[in-house]
Amino acid sequence: MKDAGHLFRLAAVFLLGLVAFLVIRSLLVPRSFGRYGHYRANAIGEIAALPISYAGHQVCEGCHTDEADMKSKGVHKGVACESCHGPQAKHADDPGTAQPAKLDTTSLCPRCHQANIAKPKTFPQVDAPDHSGGAACNTCHQPHSPAIAAAGGVQ
């Protein structure tokens, strides 16, 4: 029976090792790891908390009611404001200082309307330099409601 002491000492060493493992593990593994699966659940909240750049057209229409009205009657009614004007979350937060850049229709409109063989056949396309002779598109077309008749009689 005097040899039983060896077993107890061995068991104590294993126990110490186990405790050390559990302590180190609890320090190294993030607290939220494993809540939903084999990952850190708090990462979801961190990604969700990132700031936005595009405010969304509902926010724009809150102030720019005239443009929204005009746009809602034309063929561009489905085109969101920031599709052309770019990301405007900063402007929406602070309209005084963050001013959107003025757009150049000569380069803006052809992004969508320059003729390309791969575009749907029903989509209105022109060869821009040939169509306008170099003039800016908004010489004739009002971008928010681009049909010529609606803009007031340019033939």
Add this chain to the structure above:
Amino acid sequence: MTITRRRLLVLLPAAAVAWKYVLAGTPEAAPNYTMAEHWWAMLIDLPECIGCGSCVRACQNENHVPDGYFRTWVERYHVDDYEMEYPQVDSPDGGKNGFPASNFTGGKNFFVPKLCNHCADSPCTQVCPVGATFVSPDGVVLVDQTYCLGCRYCVQACPYGCRFINPQTETANKCTLCYHRITKGLTTACCEACPTGTRRLANLKDSNDPIHEFLKTHSVQVLKPHLATGSKCFYAGLDGSVR
């Protein structure tokens, strides 16, 4: 009150459990958003796509994607008659600035926007050795940027080529389906910027979402269906030549 040894033994595990919850914080940072009520998907109505690249620009602006890397991009396909197995595909700068005039005159020509398919059974999350990438409870494949080692297993595992290593952080990067926007009640940046309504964000758990009617009434396909990845990017009018 004196605490007996017996009492302490009972209290310690309870305290440990409570402390774990205190440290864990709240995973859902956005108020009024419940993960259990959402199962996100994307609908891409291909016959509407004009290849303007608005989605690519919007994505790069919103998510600060480095130049030359893409979380979403647009491809232009050209398929000669009866050459369905050999489509000619180009995507200059990811289609970010639109497409130049095509070198082809005949055949079949169309655009295909691509992005992470947010697979329900995603190959990329299964290979991560450290649990840095995962499918969230609302069906979005995300990367934990603080946990990723940059080992590139997931980049190779994605059959759609939707992942890359961000050269600034040296970690895996990909489309988050604008998780920071959709949890705030907004749509994704690409859907917001799409002028033709080609791209539509959808919540499959919302019975009022128009996607249910659309899926019932249109021919819809996912990319590489034979891989059974559970892709949630539904393409309407997808040509068989698209890879």
